[in-house]
Amino acid sequence: MNTAQYLIKQLADEITIPDSGKQSKVIADDAKSKVVLFAFASGSGLAEHVAPLEATIHIISGTAAITVGEKVVDGKPGTWIRMEAKTPHSIQAETATVLLLTLLK
DSSP states (O other), X not given: OOSSSOOOOOHHXXXXXXXXXXXXXXXXXXXXXXXXXXXXXTTOEEEEEOXXXXXXXXXXXXXXXXXXXXXXXXXXXXXXXXXXXXXXXEEEESSSEEEEEEEEO
């Protein structure tokens, strides 16, 4: 973090949705957490994978099918998911989608 005890970001201004594929940008990374903003073009996504840390996903804009373990979630703005470390998950953007991933260290 910077010298102040807070960090303010306008997430919509931090990333541009690509024409294809995905883009990511680290918003913050410190001893307690790593926060990454992702932008997905419609139809793109991430194959099933696991994170080594507890994590949350927060859909900022767009819609996506998110699989967490065996459950498929209709992700839309405001959807928030918390996962234990090593929980299998994947994402498939149905429309241009922006999400915030927070890894808890």
